[in-house]
Amino acid sequence: xxxxxxxxxxxxxxxxxxxxxxxxxxxxxxxxxxxxxxxxxxxxxxxxxxxxxxxxxxxxxxxxxxxxxxxxxxxxxxxxxxxxxxxxxxxxxxxxxxxxxxxxxxxx
Amino acid sequence: xxxxxxxxxxxxxxxxxxxxxxxxxxxxxxxxxxxxxxxxxxxxxxxxxxxxxxxxxxxxxxxxxxxxxxxxxxxxxxxxxxxxxxxxxxxxxxxxxxxxxxxxxxxxxxx
Numbered sequence: 533x534x535x536x537x538x539x540x541x542x543x544x545x546x547x548x549x550x551x552x553x554x555x556x557x558x559x560x561x562x563x564x565x566x567x568x569x570x571x572x573x574x575x576x577x578x579x580x581x582x583x584x585x586x587x588x589x590x591x592x593x594x595x596x597x598x599x600x601x602x603x604x605x606x607x608x609x610x611x612x613x614x615x616x617x618x619x620x621x622x623x624x625x626x627x628x629x630x631x632x633x634x635x636x637x638x639x640x
Numbered sequence: 641x642x643x644x645x646x647x648x649x650x651x652x653x654x655x656x657x658x659x660x661x662x663x664x665x666x667x668x669x670x671x672x673x674x675x676x677x678x679x680x681x682x683x684x685x686x687x688x689x690x691x692x693x694x695x696x697x698x699x700x701x702x703x704x705x706x707x708x709x710x711x712x713x714x715x716x717x718x719x720x721x722x723x724x725x726x727x728x729x730x731x732x733x734x735x736x737x738x739x740x741x742x743x744x745x746x747x748x749x750x751x
Contacts (some may be wrong), residue, residue, distance in 0.1 A: 575741040628686065
């Protein structure tokens with residue numbers, strides 16, 4: 533069983549729509565992260581979560597993005613008003629060792 | 641200057657040979673260094689972590705770190721076709737900090 537599970541595995545959305553990506557870590561950890569990887573490019577840091585609060589966020593993580601831990605275990609990454617350039621793989625990670633399988637977001 | 645720099649490759653290696661991958665970085669405050677393997681369309685998979693100068697061996701993999709020269713390398717011995725993937729170098733300043741990734745080196749192991 534994977535340490536971190538992400539859903540959905542693939543999401544297609546129209547430009548301007550809101551999407552919610554979900555991450556379920558198997559066990560608890562102090563640090564959780566969201567990264568993204570645009571096709572053919574490097575993995576980029578978005579935001580980190582420490583002790584249920586945002587501890588660090590990148591320049592990419594602007595007002596369009598938000599993260600929540602609605603029930604104390606699952607994590608969600610919400611992207612409001614999606615743009616074409618938001619198309620990427622989004623990875624949730626527990627610490628540095630465990631990455632989820634990713635959600636491929638395609639904005640059309 | 642890029643924060644983490646890797647040769648994009650592809651690095652073509654005959655089966656059974658040694659693959660040598662290099663990574664240089666600019667942030668002298670970096671304390672922890674990681675090598676990941678990423679198959680196409682998949683998530684990064686941690687292979688090695690290294691924190692101190694010198695060599696660290698794990699099976700067919702050896703990581704080398706030289707903080708003075710700001711480089712970290714990965715050797716893959718007895719390369720197998722299943723090692724064909726993109727290898728990502730990543731670093732962080734301190735525990736809990738974000739990972740900063742390089743662009744990755746694509747490795748092709750030919751039978």
